[in-house]
Amino acid sequence: MTTHMPDDAYGIVRRLVGPVGPELSCDECFDLLDVYVELEERGGDADAAMPAMRAHLLGCPACRDDHDSLRALIELAAVGCAYFLACHLARQRARCRSRPRSFATRRLRYVRMPG
Amino acid sequence: MRELHELLLRAARFEVRRRQGAFPHVADADADDLAWQSADDALMSILRRLNDFRGDSRFTTWACKFAIVEAGVKVRRHAWRGREIPLTPASWPVVADGAPGPDQHAEARDLLGALREEVERLTARQQEVFVAVALNGVPIDVLAERLCSSRGALYKTLHDVRRKLRAGLVARGLDIGEGNCR
Numbered sequence: 103m104t105t106h107m108p109d110d111a112y113g114i115v116r117r118l119v120g121p122v123g124p125e126l127s128c129d130e131c132f133d134l135l136d137v138y139v140e141l142e143e144r145g146g147d148a149d150a151a152m153p154a155m156r157a158h159l160l161g162c163p164a165c166r167d168d169h170d171s172l173r174a175l176i177e178l179a180a181v182g183c184a185y186f187l188a189c190h191l192a193r194q195r196a197r198c199r200s201r202p203r204s205f206a207t208r209r210l211r212y213v214r215m216p217g
Numbered sequence: 218m219r220e221l222h223e224l225l226l227r228a229a230r231f232e233v234r235r236r237q238g239a240f241p242h243v244a245d246a247d248a249d250d251l252a253w254q255s256a257d258d259a260l261m262s263i264l265r266r267l268n269d270f271r272g273d274s275r276f277t278t279w280a281c282k283f284a285i286v287e288a289g290v291k292v293r294r295h296a297w298r299g300r301e302i303p304l305t306p307a308s309w310p311v312v313a314d315g316a317p318g319p320d321q322h323a324e325a326r327d328l329l330g331a332l333r334e335e336v337e338r339l340t341a342r343q344q345e346v347f348v349a350v351a352l353n354g355v356p357i358d359v360l361a362e363r364l365c366s367s368r369g370a371l372y373k374t375l376h377d378v379r380r381k382l383r384a385g386l387v388a389r390g391l392d393i394g395e396g397n398c399r
Contacts, residue, residue, distance in 0.1 A: 110325075111324075111325035111326075111329055112325075112393055112394070114329070115328055115332055115386070116393050117351075118332065118347075118351050118352065118379075118382075119332075119379045119382045119383045119386070119393065120351075120375075120376070120379040122383070125376070127369050127372065127373065128369040128372050129369050132282070132286065133269075135282050136273075136274040136275075136278040136279045136281075136282050137273045137274045139274075139278065139282075140274045140275065140278055161372075161375075161376070161379070162357065162372055163350075163354075163356070164289070164290075164293075164356055164357045164358055164368065167289055168282070168285055168286050168289055171231070171232050171235055171285045171289065172278070172281060172282050172285050174231075174235070175228055175231050175232075175285065176278060176281075178231070179277075
């Protein structure tokens with residue numbers, strides 16, 4: 103048995119009886135999940151675009167877990183891409199510093215040599 | 218096909234590791250096995266539903282959602298294997314004794330009491346679903362497996378129950394406002 107302070111009672115009952123208004127089914131939620139998550143990722147107003155989706159995510163813990171995981175994965179992938187790019191550029195810069203003569207310079211010298 | 222499977226395996230491993238935080242008793246060896254199974258099943262689902270991809274999102278996002286959902290379901294079911302599903306309201310919320318303000322205390326007690334009475338008016342099946350999922354926090358796909366039902370069908374039951382409970386509370390003059398499960 104869980105005890106709560108009186109202030110919590112309305113919050114608990116609201117949580118138990120779930121969201122108000124139209125909401126999607128679990129299958130419809132699955133079908134639209136990728137589109138919704140990418141809208142969120144781009145900073146678009148995903149809730150305005152799909153209000154029934156938000157209501158379902160509030161009411162269905164399993165679909166909410168799936169949503170949170172897919173979003174986290176996409177964000178991680180975006181961070182991973184940015185990190186990979188930064189590392190790649192840093193490696194290129196380091197390579198340039200360690201080799202004062204660029205490929206073009208060496209090529210030019212090679213071309214001049216026979217003459 | 219191999220690259221797609223690798224992508225799905227990465228997504229499934231990510232999801233399994235995330236869920237291991239909530240279910241720490243899922244061993245690492247089981248976790249990797251669950252990730253492989255999830256990636257295999259996700260690949261089969263993708264091949265079956267390839268025509269459903271309309272290009273509204275990136276293909277990788279669309280594909281990863283299959284792996285995420287498969288892995289989430291498998292980890293929850295694995296974590297609950299052998300555990301009894303609590304279908305009785307063992308953790309029914311009550312107002313703490315000695316709470317400040319006798320009026321507030323009485324109002325809160327009446328609200329929770331009214332909800333409990335409304336729940337008792339539900340059918341046996343509706344009570345089982347509401348108590349297990351909403352009150353006792355049993356994952357809906359775990360309950361679906363035990364009751365030989367589907368996640369969608371159980372959520373429909375839960376949705377109808379919630380509408381009924383809300384209507385019952387409103388009929389008693391108790392307006393609880395907008396619902397929020399977060």
